[in-house]
Amino acid sequence: MKIKEAIAFADDVKPNAFSKEAKIRMLSELEKMVQTEIFLFAPEELIEYGGEDEETVLLVSSHDKIYTDYLIAMIDWHNGDYDKYENTIAMFNDSYSEFKRWFVQHYNPADTHGDIYESEDMSLYE
Numbered sequence: 001m002k003i004k005e006a007i008a009f010a011d012d013v014k015p016n017a018f019s020k021e022a023k024i025r026m027l028s029e030l031e032k033m034v035q036t037e038i039f040l041f042a043p044e045e046l047i048e049y050g051g052e053d054e055e056t057v058l059l060v061s062s063h064d065k066i067y068t069d070y071l072i073a074m075i076d077w078h079n080g081d082y083d084k085y086e087n088t089i090a091m092f093n094d095s096y097s098e099f100k101r102w103f104v105q106h107y108n109p110a111d112t113h114g115d116i117y118e119s120e121d122m123s124l125y126e
Helices: 003-013 020-038 065-079 082-106 114-119
Strands: none
Touching: 003 020, 003 065, 020 065, 020 082, 065 082
């Protein structure tokens, strides 16, 4: 799923007044969560998006529902619709947890970025 497709779907199901740039920033927040919590990327590996990245394919293609669920929840939050937010963030948490379980069953995240840590000064982590 591309950034613009996630935004278009969220806009279709949850009309809102937020700019494209604000929604790209929301998606970038989620991507950083995925990168640090699930993929275990090092800080220097993190990918962030800006306004020119609409055509970029998001990292999680197997469970792309996390992106639209997250956008809808953040729209509710930023609109101050906290009752709706409770429901939409619960939907996001379910889809995010489902992706985490799937990823851990199919990959060993701790082994994916060893070369980064081997080249770093590990004294910071001792």
